[in-house]
Amino acid sequence: MSLLPRVVLLCCLAVSAGTSHAETLSVTDDSGAAVTLAAPAQRIVSLAPHVTELLYAAGGGARIVGAVSYSDYPPQAKSIPRVGDNKSLDLERIVAMKPDLIVVWRHGNAMRQIDRLRELHIPLFFSEPHKLQDIPATIDKLGHLLGTEQQASAASSAFRRDIASLRAHYANxxxxxxxxxxxxxxxxxxxxxxxxxxxxxxxxxxxxxxxxxxxxxxxxxxxxxxxxxxxxxxxxxxxxxxxxxxxxxxxxxxxxxxxxxxxxxxxxxxxxxxxxxxxxxxxxxxxxxxxxxxxxxxxxx
Missing domain, CATH: 3.40.50.1980 (Nitrogenase molybdenum iron protein domain)
Incomplete structure (x- = not known):
């Protein structure tokens, strides 16, 4: 190989590496763990009804390929293929869906099954909001992982405004x-x-x-x-x-x-x-x- 092709190849590899680095997305979930994706999530499995709602709010509803029972809001969520419920999951079906992100209800899903999914190195995001401020924060984090920050920000800001308005109205x-x-x-x-x-x-x-x-x-x-x-x-x-x-x-x-x-x-x-x-x-x-x-x-x- 001549010198010029080698230089071109090295430059291409460098650009590729830089692009990959630029696309890396990382947030901290409710368990305190870092969740890192090489690119915005495209195939998501939701393992709690509230998670399904949060994903829709963050702009990712169309990317949910599997969800658990009672994922019924918004109405279009009812047509998402089911992968079990909060007590038992269909692991084979989840794996067959080839998700690039699974969003888990930390205290609702069977942790033994969740550990098996972790062993497959599928990125897991644990959702367990404990405070009202955690709801919009989670929407923003999911929006970052989806690359839908603008829609997520609109939803999280609206929630913050609604709660702030109630606090102010009833404060005294x-x-x-x-x-x-x-x-x-x-x-x-x-x-x-x-x-x-x-x-x-x-x-x-x-x-x-x-x-x-x-x-x-x-x-x-x-x-x-x-x-x-x-x-x-x-x-x-x-x-x-x-x-x-x-x-x-x-x-x-x-x-x-x-x-x-x-x-x-x-x-x-x-x-x-x-x-x-x-x-x-x-x-x-x-x-x-x-x-x-x-x-x-x-x-x-």
């Missing part, structure tokens, strides 16, 4: 003590580290069980009666949960002396809006804020 309202009921048998609630506890705070509420451990503690009826909350809130069936019975608050009417019961402050909010850490949580927060304002209006003069 008298506090309302709130018991959030996750389940009725056994009786379960949320502590102050859960993202929904922050939603309660945004609305000027106070989680009466904020100091308990763990994240979703089991409590007794006597504990609720002793706390005597001014409002009791729970999730009601949304589109996702229409086939499953969610807990009812009617049982609390057995104790008419409890403030929440005496003032009829028993509130249900669409579970799809209040239980998923997605942009729609701003709608769930707005509904909760209206309910707590109704509780304030029912206070005796």
């Amino acid at each position: 309202r008298p506090p309302v003590s709130v018991f959030y009921q996750v389940w009725d048998d056994p009786l379960m609630t949320l502590n102050g580290e859960h993202i929904l506890s922050e939603v309660i705070e945004v609305c000027g509420g106070k989680n009466v069980f904020a100091d308990l451990k763990p994240l979703v503690p089991t409590i007794s009826t006597e504990a609720v009666l002793a706390a005597n909350p001014e409002a009791i809130v729970t999730a009601t069936p949304g589109a996702t949960n229409s086939e499953h019975a969610l807990p009812s608050l009617d049982t609390w009417r057995k104790w008419p002396s409890m403030t929440a019961v005496a003032r009829n402050n028993l509130f249900g909010i669409d579970g799809d809006l209040i239980n998923r850490p997605t942009p729609r949580l701003a709608l769930g927060a707005a509904a909760l804020c209206e309910d707590l304002d109704a509780a304030r209006s029912r206070r005796p003069n």
